[in-house]
């Protein structure tokens with residue numbers, strides 16, 4: 001076999017998919033053939049989730065049934081709640097979700113690999129409750145009710161977080177952000193899920209792999225790092241000076257750059273508009289101006305464009321979502337894409353097993369124990 005090495009697998013075609021296109025000429029970003037601009041502007045996140053999980057946009061009845069199933073699958077088994085109650089208040093919320101997913105897999109294992117759609121809906125429905133149950137217990141010792149009537153997914157998770165229904169602008173912003181975050185072809189976490197699925201492992205193991213992969217700051221964890229960066233500045237001028245210093249030190253600026261998009265990420269202007277609307281409505285224009293100035297400086301100095309994580313940080317902050325929950329919100333959405341990919345992998349499976357270029361020593365003579373020198 002004649003294989004060429006591509007660091008980070010850049011440009012390598014690692015499989016086939018019918019789920020989405022990313023940055024494809026003439027198609028841009030699309031989920032199952034529908035443009036992201038149509039989906040983010042016109043469909044609710046539940047319609048998009050149905051499209052990804054079941055392959056088609058539901059009609060009115062199909063959507064109502066899907067929403068009902070999600071509402072019915074929100075509750076958590078007592079044994080899982082007990083585990084969540086043991087996790088410390090300073091645990092990272094992504095650790096909580098990774099643990100919660102793993103425990104649910106032990107309590108409600110897949111009966112057979114045909115259970116994929118049911119498991120996907122169970123995880124989609126229960127992830128918000130897992131995180132918010134832990135959050136309220138760990139911070140205020142309150143055991144919250146997870147089985148609320150609210151059938152809108154964004155409304156449900158915001159109500160769980162804040163203990164009251166969100167205002168309409170915040171709910172619609174979160175709804176749109178979930179659609180934007182839902183799916184993105186062979187990104188690192190989806191690829192991790194597919195690699196795990198390719199060994200014929202179970203659904204929960206594949207999703208646990210994906211959560212662990214999304215957590216890193218080069219991937220989903222970037223949205224949290226963006227907010228930590230922006231919080232260091234009080235004005236656009238300060239941000240400009242700070243960013244120039246960082247770039248001079250050759251530091252990476254989180255929320256910028258992308259493996260596939262070498263110019264604009266098509267999701268970025270959409271979430272930027274929601275952020276601006278929120279900033280205008282809540283008197284936070286100065287914060288938005290800091291984001292804008294950072295965008296301008298990084299483009300001028302490095303020629304890099306913001307990815308989805310950059311303005312998502314602004315939107316989530318203005319929706320009063322704690323910074324450490326930004327990446328979990330990404331999970332609440334991307335579970336739909338991960339699930340679609342796990343099911344697609346199972347339909348035409350071959351185990352992932354690439355090869356490595358060896359850079360180690362030439363063959364060595366084996367030294368008996370008494371003749372070995374301690375290596376430094």
Ligand SMILES: CC(=O)SCCNC(=O)CCNC(=O)[C@H](O)C(C)(C)COP(=O)(O)OP(=O)(O)OC[C@H]1O[C@@H](n2cnc3c(N)ncnc32)[C@H](O)[C@@H]1OP(=O)(O)O
Nearest residue numbers: 217218219220222251252253254255256257258259307309
């Ligand atoms: C939803 C998502 O997961 S989107 C990604 C979220 N991640 C981030 O925002 C983290 C910051 N961005 C990055 O680290 C990268 O751009 C990635 C991980 C997204 C893509 O990585 P790659 O495709 O491997 O690009 P790579 O890191 O090789 O960058 C190419 C060049 O641009 C530079 N560059 C890329 N991104 C950045 C950045 N955010 N800040 C500063 N320089 C950057 C690199 O230093 C490199 O420069 P060099 O050629 O002089 O060494």
Ligand SMILES: O=C([O-])CC(=O)C(=O)O
Nearest residue numbers: 183184186187188259308
């Ligand atoms: O596609 C990628 O490399 C990262 C990702 O998940 C996204 O941009 O949504």
